[in-house]
Amino acid sequence: xxxxxxxxxxVSQALLAGLFxxxxxxxxxxxxxxFKTINKKILNGMLGFAAGVMIAASFWSLLAPAIEMSGGGWxxxxxxxxxxxxxxxxxxxxxxxxxxxxxxxxxxxPKTSWHRSILLVAAITLHNIPEGLAVGVAFGxxxxxxxxxxxxxxxxxxxxxxxxxxxxxxxxxxxxxREGFTRLKAFMYGQFxxxxxxxxxxxxxxxxxxxxxxxxxxxxxxxxxxxxVVVEELIPEAQRGGPGMTDLATTxxxxxxxVMMTLDVALG
Numbered sequence: 046x047x048x049x050x051x052x053x054x055x056v057s058q059a060l061l062a063g064l065f066x067x068x069x070x071x072x073x074x075x076x077x078x079x080f081k082t083i084n085k086k087i088l089n090g091m092l093g094f095a096a097g098v099m100i101a102a103s104f105w106s107l108l109a110p111a112i113e114m115s116g117g118g119w120x121x122x123x124x125x126x127x128x129x130x131x132x133x134x135x136x137x138x139x140x141x142x143x144x145x146x147x148x149x150x151x152x153x154x155p156k157t158s159w160h161r162s163i164l165l166v167a168a169i170t171l172h173n174i175p176e177g178l179a180v181g182v183a184f185g186x187x188x189x190x191x192x193x194x195x196x197x198x199x200x201x202x203x204x205x206x207x208x209x210x211x212x213x214x215x216x217x218x219x220x221x222x223r224e225g226f227t228r229l230k231a232f233m234y235g236q237f238x239x240x241x242x243x244x245x246x247x248x249x250x251x252x253x254x255x256x257x258x259x260x261x262x263x264x265x266x267x268x269x270x271x272x273x274v275v276v277e278e279l280i281p282e283a284q285r286g287g288p289g290m291t292d293l294a295t296t297x298x299x300x301x302x303x304v305m306m307t308l309d310v311a312l313g
Contacts, residue, residue, distance in 0.1 A: 051196065055188035058196075059181040059250035062203035063243025066180065069207040070173075070239030073214025077222045077231045083215065086293045091212030092283035093294035096275045097301025098209040099176070103275075105309040106183055106202040107268035110194045111261040114186075125262035129269025133175065137277060142168035162221055162234060169217050169238035172278055175270030176206050177242035181249025182263045188250075189257055194264075201312035205305040210239060 050058065076083075111122040141154035143164035152164050183202045186194035218235030222228060253263050283294035 055184045055254055056247055056250045058199070059184040059246040060243055062180050062184065062199070063177050063246030065203060066176065066207045066210050066242045066246075067236070067239040070210040070214040070242075071232075071236035073211035073216075074218040074232050074235030076215035077218035077228050077235065080215075080219055081222050083219045088216055089283045089285070089291070089294040090297035091216055092279050093297030094301035094304075095209040095213055096279040096283060097298035097303070098205050098305040099271045099275050099279070099301075100298075101302045101305035101309070102179065102202055102205055103268040103271045105306060106198060106205075107179060107264045107271075110186060110198075111264035111268070114194070114261040114264070121261040122265040125265030126269035128262070129175070129266035129271075130273045132266070133171075133270045133273040133277075136171060136174075137273075140167060140171055142171055162224060162226065165221070166217065166234050166238050168278065169213065170241050172274045173210075173239055173241050174245050175267055175274055176210075177245030178249040179267035179271055180206060180242070181246035181251075182253055182260075182267050184246075185250040185253030186260050186264060188254060189260060194260075197312045198309060201308040204312075205308050206242075208304065209301060210242075214239065 050061070053061070108122060108126070111125060112119075115121040138154060141152060141157040141164060143152040157164075180199070180203050183194065183199035184196070187196040187199045214235050217238050218231045221231040221234050226234070249263065249267065253260050280294075280298075283297070284291045
């Protein structure tokens with residue numbers, strides 16, 4: 046690891062990690078410069094990959110340390126997990142958004158005059174909040190000096206989320222280009238969806254540094270929020286299109302899970 050990064054405080058580390066994951070989202074969004082459409086099978090595979098990464102990260106990087114910090118007890122991880130699910134379910138109901146590939150009539154949340162493109166970006170932004178929070182909480186946990194939460198593990202989580210953000214950036218910007226946006230405007234919307242990650246990362250790190258006793262709850266909270274996104278958004282979107290489509294999505298999920306598991310076990 047780079048010495049200067051190790052010497053930074055957890056909030057600064059979380060900020061840099063969040064900026065990294067946002068940057069990878071922006072990098073993926075540059076695909077709109079070269080492509081106006083994405084093959085549906087490829088898109089399903091990318092969404093499946095993202096789901097696999099998030100499932101693996103939820104356990105190895107978040108739930109497992111939360112259980113260890115609770116002395117093997119089940120109550121703090123359970124409470125934190127359910128609170129994370131509850132919070133995302135509330136946000137899902139109060140923030141207008143539209144999942145990719147679905148007709149306008151299926152938009153969720155309060156009725157609004159927002160354009161379809163804004164609803165699509167809102168859906169991805171909602172998705173990215175728990176990712177940024179997870180990164181921040183992981184760096185805050187590492188700072189606490191607990192054996193079950195290491196700086197290497199927090200870095201592995203940020204790298205894993207960054208990897209799955211690359212195809213997500215493309216999955217946002219390219220469909221907007223197909224709907225008539227200019228390349229620049231589609232890119233800006235695509236990268237903007239990841240801007241919330243460094244903000245959420247800083248908030249997560251600051252919370253657990255100030256209130257160390259909430260660590261197991263915070264880790265499990267982030268896990269519950271991420272798994273809610275996987276089940277509510279990524280898996281349904283990835284499985285649209287028939288048997289040939291679902292096979293690639295499933296393969297992508299298995300590869301994503303394996304990549305994140307390897308990162309966390311090897312580095313953490």
